[in-house]
Amino acid sequence: MSKIGQGTAGASQPRASKQPCSPRVLRVALLGSTGSIGLQALDVVRNNADVVQVVALAAHSNAQALVAQAHEFAVAHLVLGDEQQRSNPAFLQLPAGSSVDFGTQALAALCELPDVDMVLNAVVGAAGLRASHATLKAGRRLALANKESLVVGGELLMPLASTETLLPVDSEHSALYQCLLGEKSSEVSRIWITASGGPFRGFSRAQLARVTREQTLAHPTWRMGPKITVDSATLMNKGLEVIEAHHLFACPYDTIRPVIHPQSCIHSMVEFVDGSVKAHLGVTDMRIPIQFALSYPHRWAAPLAPLDFSALGALTFEPPDGATFGCLRLALEAGAQGGTLPAVLNAANEVAVAAFLHDACGFLDIERTVEAVLACHNRQPVESLEQLEQTDAWARTAARESLKASAL
Ligand code: NDP
Ligand code: MG
DSSP states (O other), X not given: OOOTTOOOOOTTSOSSOOOOSSXXXXXXXXXXXXXXXXXXXXXXXXXXXXXXXXXXXXXXXXXXXXXXXXXXXXXXXXXXXXXXXXXXXXXXXXXXXXXXXXXHHHHHHHTTOTTOSEEEEOOOSGGGHHHHHHHHHTTOEEEEOOHHHHHHHHHHHGGGOOTTTEEEOSHHHHXXXXXXXXXXXXXXXXXXXXXXXXXXXXXXXXXXXXXXXXXXXXXXXXXXXXXXXXXXXXXXXXXXXXXXXXXXXXXXXXXXXXXXXXXOOEEEEEEETTSOEEEEEOOSOTHXXXXXXXXXXXXXXXXXXXXXXXXXXXXXXBOOXXXXXXXXXXXXXXXXXXXXXXXHHHHHHHHXXXXXXXXXXXXXXXXXXXHHHHHTOOOOOOOOHHHHHHHHHHHHHHHXXXXXXXXX
């Protein structure tokens, strides 16, 4: 991707007009269609059916929901990542003309179909990396919610991308992308990434040691899938987002500052060399950044209640507590060292978060596991997808062993 601020759409673009990105309808492959982002993306498609068409859908194992979506949106190409679902009876009810395939290769192959203009990758975890890579390699536009793709494989993906082909969906990065439109990278001094602070803001380590799964899943401002909700509570999510911003906008780590902003009203900010700061504000509804990634370089009207400044009250800010929330510190360190370390951080975190969600470990065991696995890894420069997948597999095994050892 080109550097900060090389986007072309500026203030002169039409504001509320509904024009497709090309004269014809935008044909989208939606990966992760049964999840939180996937369902919200389908809502955006329902509201804009005259300009967007879903031509491919993919999920992991929820065959029934996938088939129902195929009926509603008349989708021809379906993929389930989970090969065990081949004989799922839900596939006896496929719409006429639809077909289904299974596995990781099939997921990547969807991104290369000739009738796909854009891939919206809303898969959770490193499982989304190969599809992101295939999309950019095939020269298709990638609307990216799957931040793990960039955390793990940013060094492989970014040389394949440009400002016009990689559109972030993560709300902070969509905000930054929009603040940077029309700006010069040399005139940017800092990037401020806002964080709600999660449900445990202000907690001590002793309090964190006792938090439950249910408390962790009760996020104060956003409704999201379980993995990112846990990541938001540990602040790992903010660490992953700093790495994501580093790759997307080619900015050095010492210019990216996470800041706690509990109201989640400012989605992120860009500071310029003259002291000016551009902030992106809006209601906390992921359909806005999802829609922006589809409508760019235009904006479409959205049927959402706008931000009411007269009812907003105070907006507050505070530094993140990296001493208490160690996952943030670990992510920033792994990001700054780079190479294969972010892939190890991510894989160990995915395993530990899954264990926490199954009540198989405590909240602070997530951080402990990630730290233990990182400590055993010999950092290598990133070379290939295969190398990253092997590193990911190694880190998952190491994380499981670490969790097992601490449970004894
Ligand atoms: P969910 O857990 O709600 O949904 C995940 C989706 O990915 C499901 O459709 C799931 O299918 C599918 N999936 C999982 N593994 C595979 C696989 N191997 N192959 C194909 N599909 C797979 O997650 P979210 O929607 O919350 O998050 C998705 C991504 O977006 C994450 O990277 C997250 O960090 C990012 N994001 C999410 C935000 C949110 O508000 N939710 C905000 C910003 C970023 P199935 O249902 O069958 O398991
Ligand atoms: Mg985010």
